[in-house]
Amino acid sequence: MNKMKSLPGSRIGVLGKGGAGKSTLVAILAQALHRRGYDVCVIDADSTNFGLPQSLGMDSPPKTLLDLYGGMVFSGGVVTCPVDDPTPLADPEITIDELSRQYYAQNDAGIILMTAGKIGNHGPGAGCDGPIAKIARDLIVHNGNGELVTLIDFKAGFEDSARGVLTNLDWAIVVIDPTIASVEIASDMRAMIDQIKADVLPATAHLESPELVAVANKLYTDAKIKDVFFVMNKIPDQETEKYLREKLAQKDIDPIGSISEDSSIPAAWLKGTQIQAKNAFAEAQKIIEVLEEGTAVSS
Numbered sequence: 243m244n245k246m247k248s249l250p251g252s253r254i255g256v257l258g259k260g261g262a263g264k265s266t267l268v269a270i271l272a273q274a275l276h277r278r279g280y281d282v283c284v285i286d287a288d289s290t291n292f293g294l295p296q297s298l299g300m301d302s303p304p305k306t307l308l309d310l311y312g313g314m315v316f317s318g319g320v321v322t323c324p325v326d327d328p329t330p331l332a333d334p335e336i337t338i339d340e341l342s343r344q345y346y347a348q349n350d351a352g353i354i355l356m357t358a359g360k361i362g363n364h365g366p367g368a369g370c371d372g373p374i375a376k377i378a379r380d381l382i383v384h385n386g387n388g389e390l391v392t393l394i395d396f397k398a399g400f401e402d403s404a405r406g407v408l409t410n411l412d413w414a415i416v417v418i419d420p421t422i423a424s425v426e427i428a429s430d431m432r433a434m435i436d437q438i439k440a441d442v443l444p445a446t447a448h449l450e451s452p453e454l455v456a457v458a459n460k461l462y463t464d465a466k467i468k469d470v471f472f473v474m475n476k477i478p479d480q481e482t483e484k485y486l487r488e489k490l491a492q493k494d495i496d497p498i499g500s501i502s503e504d505s506s507i508p509a510a511w512l513k514g515t516q517i518q519a520k521n522a523f524a525e526a527q528k529i530i531e532v533l534e535e536g537t538a539v540s541s
């Protein structure tokens with residue numbers, strides 16, 4: 243089917259304000275995409291959060307890719323911070339069938355999850371998660387039978403974006419909860435992606451070596467990101483949705499869909515159980531239809 247063509251093999255990053263519902267949308271979209279016939283891989287790229295495997299019905303997280311790639315430079319490992327060292331991760335392409343089983347989890351449906359890395363357990367003073375962002379920036383996952391849709395759950399805010407993770411995404415989805423902060427962040431995120439698409443170069447005044455400046459510039463001029471989509475979440479009623487849509491329209495933002503507020507979602511995050519909100523799945527199917535259309539047009 244023609245429509246399906248653009249999503250398999252693509253990397254879709256989910257971004258937005260802290261607590262807006264990035265991880266929730268990832269868990270819902272992953273399951274909804276799977277139900278629609280896609281092979282799905284989720285990358286947990288939030289270095290400080292927990293619970294994503296359980297939200298997808300997995301018992302426990304896999305060993306981290308940071309371990310696979312040799313640990314972070316701050317602890318004597320090899321993976322560097324992309325701000326100081328924009329050079330690519332060595333061997334960023336992973337094929338599931340060739341990967342040691344300990345580095346991925348899989349739920350009953352077959353959805354795959356990998357964890358980029360967590361900073362909580364690396365000792366005092368090892369609190370910079372730049373190397374984890376580099377893994378999230380560069381990692382490309384393949385499977386044996388066709389191509390995966392990769393969904394990446396990022397850490398809140400702009401830090402990872404400023405570290406270059408947007409450059410290697412095909413599409414970004416910004417989650418917007420009904421707050422002024424979310425509206426502002428959505429607008430800033432759109433501006434940043436527009437700048438990348440317009441080949442505006444990154445901040446490199448801190449880099450002494452001209453070679454590294456060239457690497458950083460190339461990362462941005464070669465950036466593959468095609469577009470950004472916006473999804474509203476935690477919408478309690480139509481009045482709120484209407485108001486939020488108006489505020490977003492003032493910033494020229496037209497969301498492709500919304501997920502309603504649903505009390506089963508916080509319950510799942512509290513208990514560590516799979517997110518199975520029926521209404522949200524129906525809303526996610528609509529979002530996927532728009533994504534299929536939108537990505538086909540802009541690819």
Ligand SMILES: Nc1ncnc2c1ncn2[C@@H]1O[C@H](COP(=O)(O)OP(=O)(O)OP(=O)(O)O)[C@@H](O)[C@H]1O
Pocket residue numbers: 258259260261262263264265266267288291396397398475476477501502503504505507508509511
């Ligand atoms: N549609 C929804 N209805 C009700 N509660 C929701 C909904 N989406 C998210 N929540 C609740 O909001 C909180 C934050 O959600 P979530 O963890 O998905 O956000 P996040 O953007 O990933 O947060 P963080 O920035 O901490 O990673 C959770 O407690 C979750 O249960």
Ligand SMILES: [Mg+2]
Pocket residue numbers: 264265266288291395396
């Ligand atoms: Mg999250």
